Amino acid sequence: MNIAVTTIRNYSRSVREEAEERGRALSLPFVPREGTLEDMRARCHKEGFLIYGKKQPSFWIGGEEYRFHLGTAVLRCEQMRRGHEDRLCRLLPEGTVSVLDATFGQGGDSTVLSWFLGDRGQVTALEKSIPLYEIGRAGLASFTDKKEESLTKALRRIRLLHEDFRHFLENAEPKSFDVIYFDTMFRSPVKREVNRMEGFRKAASYDRLDEGILTLALHIAGKRIIVKERPFSPLFQNHLFSSVHSHKGQSTAYGVIDL
Known part of the structure; x- marks a missing residue:
């Protein structure tokens, strides 16, 4: 993806310095903010921009913008808190x-898993996409839920790495995680018109799961592999799966591989 780093229109010296530093860390060029993002895209021949300001960074591409937010994770944690x-x-x-x-x-999902495990466990998360990694990194480090301290603590416990899952699994130690979880981007998105996540979708990696990846994961997982997919996914026909958990009316299912 051909992207660059820039700032909001009215930026301070410290904001520009942060943008330049993050550009170096991510091996992305820094482009000073001049005019509209549409104009900058045409002038600099870039697809999109990571934008830094006083708050958390955002990602702009093709008129769509994506910012860090927890979505339904807040509700899911609240439901578990209630039993x-x-x-x-x-x-x-x-x-x-x-x-x-x-x-x-x-x-x-990382947030919910981290909340569920609490202090007794650790969630390590991988993200290949530079924009999603960077927005996630900043969000995990600075987002605060003022109503629920346990949710903020869950975010801080997550260890996020800018990694491709195939490369990571090829180099991980055997049985180094109890559970490995996959939720790859769906080619057929759930409620696309309602969710309005086009900025996120344009930033995401669409790497596919296959038997080769699952076989790698078998060597790294100690207890179980869990895969989230559409109920009709042909992936669940693979002989490796022990069970598939789906319910009538739900648009997603979980496939389980037990070790």
Whole structure:
């Protein structure tokens, strides 16, 4: 993806310095903010921009913008606090203390898993997309839920790495995580018109899961592999899956590979 780093229109010296520093860290060029983003895109021949300001960075591409937010993770954690089960967390085997979320994305599942595990566990998350990694990194470090301290603590516990999951799994130590979780971007998005996540979708990586990836994960997971997909996904026909958990009326399902 051909992108650059810039700032908001009215920026301070410290904002520009942060943008330049993050550009160097991410190996992205810094472009001074001049005019509209549309004009800058045409002038600099860039697809999009990571934008830094007084608040958390955002990503702009093709007129769409994406910022860090927790979405339904807040509601899911609140439901568990009230004693209700979460569809994903209920699939974690007893004694789970380490989870690899191989597809961080917006960070909702990582947040919920981290909240569920609490101080007794650790979530490590991977994100290949530079914009999603950078927005996630900043969000995990600075986002604060003023109403629920446990949610803020859950965010801080997540270890986010800018990594491709295939490369990471090829180099990870055997049985180094109790559970490995995959939620790759759906080619057929759920409620696309309602969710209005085009900025996020344009920033995301669309790497596919296949038997080769799952076989790699078998060597790294100690207890279980969990895959989130559409219920009709042909991936669930693979012989490796022990079970598929879906319910009538739900647009997603969880496939489980037990070790």
